[in-house]
Amino acid sequence: MKFFPLFLLVFVQISFSQTFTVNGKAIDLKTNEQLPYVNIRVLNTSLGTAANVNGDFELKLKKGKYTLVASYIGYYSDTTEVNLNNSLSVNFKLKQTDISLPEIVIFPEENPALEIIRKAIEKKKERKAKLLSYEFEAYTKGLIRTTDEISAKRRTISSGVGSDDDSVDLKITGILENHSKGYFKKPDEFKEVILARKQSANLPPTINILTGGRLIQNFYEGDVNFFGADLPGPISDDALDYYY
Structure with missing residues (x-):
């Protein structure tokens, strides 16, 4: 019980x-x-x-x-x-829903963005003349891709741009980051200070100098320089023949 x-x-x-x-x-x-x-x-x-x-x-x-x-x-x-x-x-x-959209009529007119680009090209010399000075802060991050590992004992790294190496064989062997502040004053005074930088352990700090300021382009110029090669700028006189 x-x-x-x-x-x-x-x-x-x-x-x-x-x-x-x-x-x-x-x-x-x-x-x-x-x-x-x-x-x-x-x-x-x-x-x-x-x-x-x-x-x-x-x-x-x-x-x-x-x-x-x-x-x-x-x-x-x-x-x-x-x-x-x-x-x-x-x-x-x-049951499937019935989806119906209103009729849309498309007319073959010019892209309205082209007129904006033309005005920017027309005004670029005037705006360039008014640009007397500026300052900026930049954060830059980069990757290094190589076929071989990079040793921390190396003080420099050289690599050709546009080499024939198959990108499939390349691997990320280094990462770099930096924070910088830069100043520009006409006609050609430029200064940039690296405030902080960090890189992967296999890279020496001495190679972490590729900052945002070095990559800044003046689009008011006819061409922009990219690693030694002159390329048509987005508002160069013939930009519409290349980009739009």
Whole structure:
């Protein structure tokens, strides 16, 4: 007799915690094709699941009445009610939404950005004359890609720009970062100070000198210089022949 109440308590606890499984498939109503990753949620709760790549889903719920909603982008939602007294299967058949867009008429006119570029080209000499001085702060980050590892004992690194090395064989062998502040005053006074710099352990600090100021280009000039090569600037006199 002493063991009976304990046995009854355990039995009741197991009974109330029993769960059932709702499984099934989500498919296209018209084609019967499986719909992957359909969202299945239990209305007015935080419960739910998602179908797998084959449209199959499984959801475990306690005994009771539930409203299940299946939703998928490009389809109307499908809803069904279940009364769980045991495990059951539910299939969702979703209907595609009708997407209609208003008619759009396209006329072959010139890109309006071209007129803005022409005005910038027209005004560049005037604006260049007004630019007497400026100062800036720059953060620069660079990667070094080589075929071989770089030793920290090396004081310099040389590499050709546009070499014939296959980029597939290149690997990142160094990372450099620096923070600098620069000053410019006409006609040609320029100064840049490196405030902080950091580089990977295999690189000496002495090579971390490629700063943002060295890369700044004056677009008011006809061409811009990129590692020794003169390239047409975005507002050079013939820029429209190259870029737009």
